[in-house]
Amino acid sequence: MSDIVILGGGFAAVWSAAAAARLLRQQGADRTVTLIAPGDDLVIRPRLYEADPATMRVPLDDVLKPIGVERSAGTATAVDTERRRVTVQGRDGDVSERSYERLVLATGSHLVRPDRLPGAERLHDVDTIEAAAALDEHLHALPAGPADGRFTAVVVGAGFTGLEIATELVGRLRAVAAPHGAEDQVRVVLVERADALGPELGPGPRPAITAALDELGVERRLGTSLSAVTEQGAELSDGVTIPARTVVWTAGVRASRLTEDVPAERDDLGRLLTDRFLRVPGVPGVYAAGDTAAAETEGDHRTMPSCQHALPLGRFAGHNVAADLLGLPPVPFAPDPYVTCLDLGSAGAVFTTGWDRRVQWTGETAKARKRTVNEDWIYPPTNDADEILRRADYRVSTRRPVKAGPA
Ligand SMILES: Cc1cc2nc3c(=O)[nH]c(=O)nc-3n(C[C@H](O)[C@H](O)[C@H](O)COP(=O)(O)OP(=O)(O)OC[C@H]3O[C@@H](n4cnc5c(N)ncnc54)[C@H](O)[C@@H]3O)c2cc1C
Structure with missing residues (x-):
């Protein structure tokens, strides 16, 4: 128990654990916090489009041990919210049940791969550290492979992830091709079913994105979808076949299947609709955070499945779940104002503010911001209990020092 x-x-899970531990410690409460996850690391998922993705991780024990959070390595296979029990399959295959008084569901999201598409097993993606590392290995093996389409990559989906990996692949493929005098063979093609780039990003950043793709020579095929992947390349819905050794799928995201075990309303991504305290309405003792949660924010908006929201969702959910246990009042979710920062490879980045995504910076200025986010702000402190607990305070911004508010 x-x-x-x-x-x-x-x-979301790591910051929930840290925020719960912080409040329990502050209140002198002798209560246990247990984090259950299959892996040993916090994967820095927003960086998986970059080179060397296998290094994008932080050992969970370096964050959790110093603050007294217990860790159990296993996969939750079911949640019974009536009996307040979780079924867990350990890494040795053993299945056990674990009871709880309060639960935070923070099992994230996953890419929806088109499994019925002919040749789907040939698709690469950058959704998990294993997949991103496999793509990296594949890129490095290209010089030894067949010549046709050797340094051509087709990226399917021109949303946030598709744009980041397509622009980054230009540089990564050039780095692989250059020692073989084949830099001029690098070709990246972006395939998008909608008639516009970044359909969900809206028109604001589109001119900056278009300029960056032009600068990098990334080709676009809009209003087109992928029909099949063969050994030779990508077959598109308009009948064109692009010889390509690398095809990367980026379209579609879905919340963890465990959200379906919670008897509550979900949105069309499968995320639980929480109240402003990140509780799941009608399901006592259950909170959701990160990509499993669609929480109200900034008026009538709902959080995005994003790292930007996963961190504060974790802090607020962790604080509130511990407050609930101790009979203290909860605090309403209040993240920093919404922004986006889209990496555009060696063409820089584009940084926008507001939900209508007004462009503030492009090029190197935006890129400097992106580097700060990717290389600093999203990493938790390690092996330093005081700093971990300080940053777990829901009033501490990922972007700036402490906000005003009651302790
Ligand atoms: C390539 C890429 C680029 C991105 N770029 C950005 C960006 O620029 N900005 C931004 O804000 N966001 C970005 N994101 C999105 C961001 O990474 C996610 O929104 C964020 O990681 C969500 O955090 P999370 O903790 O909710 O879930 P996740 O990071 O998905 O973590 C889920 C955790 O739950 C564990 N888990 C899963 N199932 C179970 C189970 N059954 N039992 C126990 N544990 C389980 C997983 O192992 C994992 O540890 C990007 C994502 C990708 C893939």
Whole structure:
């Protein structure tokens, strides 16, 4: 039996655990916090489009041990919210049940791969550290492979992830091709079913994105979808076949299947609709955070499945779940104002503010911001209990020092 069980090992889970531990410690409460996740690391998922993705991780024990959070390596296979029990399959295959007083569901999201598409097994993606590392290995093996389409990559989906990996692949493929005098063979083609780039990003950043793709020579095929992947390349819905050794799928995201075990309303991504305290309405003792949660924010908006929201969702959910256990009042979710920062490879980046995504910076200025986010702000402190607990305070911004508010 654990007092607070947190399912997941991503940003939302880690910060939920730290925030719960912080409040329990502050209140002198002798209660347990247990985090259950299959892996040993916090994967820095927003960086998986970059080179060397296998290094994008932080050992969970370096964050959790110093603050007294127990960690259990396993995969939750079911949640019974009536009996307040979680079924967990350990890494040795053993299945056990774990009871809880309060639960935070923070098992994240996953890419929806088109499994019925002919040749789907040939598709690469950058959704998990394993997939991103496999793509990296594949890129490095290209010089030894067949010549046709050797340094051509087709990226399917021109949303946030598709744009980041397509622009980054230009540089990564050039780095692989250059020692073989084949830099001029590098070709990246972006395939998008909609008639516009970045359909969900809106028109604001589109001119900056278009300029960056032009600068990098990334080709676009809009209003087109992928029909099949063969050994030779990508077959498109308009009948064109692009000889390509690399085809990367980026379209579609879905919340963890465990959200379906919680008898509550979900949105069309499968995320639980929480109240402003990140509780799941009608399901006592259950909170959701990160990509499993669609929380109200900034008026009538709902959080995005993003790292930007996963961190504060974790802090607020962790604080509130511990407050609930101790009979203290909860705090309403209040993240920093919404922004986006889209990496555009060696063409820089584009940084926008507001939900209508007004462009503030492009090029190197935006790129400097992106580097700060990717290389600093989203990493938790390690092996330093005081700093971990300080940053777990829901009033501490990922972007700036402490906000005003009651302790
Ligand atoms: C290539 C890429 C680029 C991105 N770029 C950005 C960006 O620029 N900005 C931004 O804000 N966001 C970005 N994102 C999105 C961001 O990474 C996610 O929104 C964020 O990681 C969500 O955090 P999370 O903790 O909710 O879930 P996740 O990071 O998905 O972590 C989920 C955790 O739960 C664990 N888990 C899963 N199932 C179970 C189970 N059954 N039992 C126990 N544990 C389980 C997983 O192992 C993992 O540890 C990007 C994502 C990708 C893939």
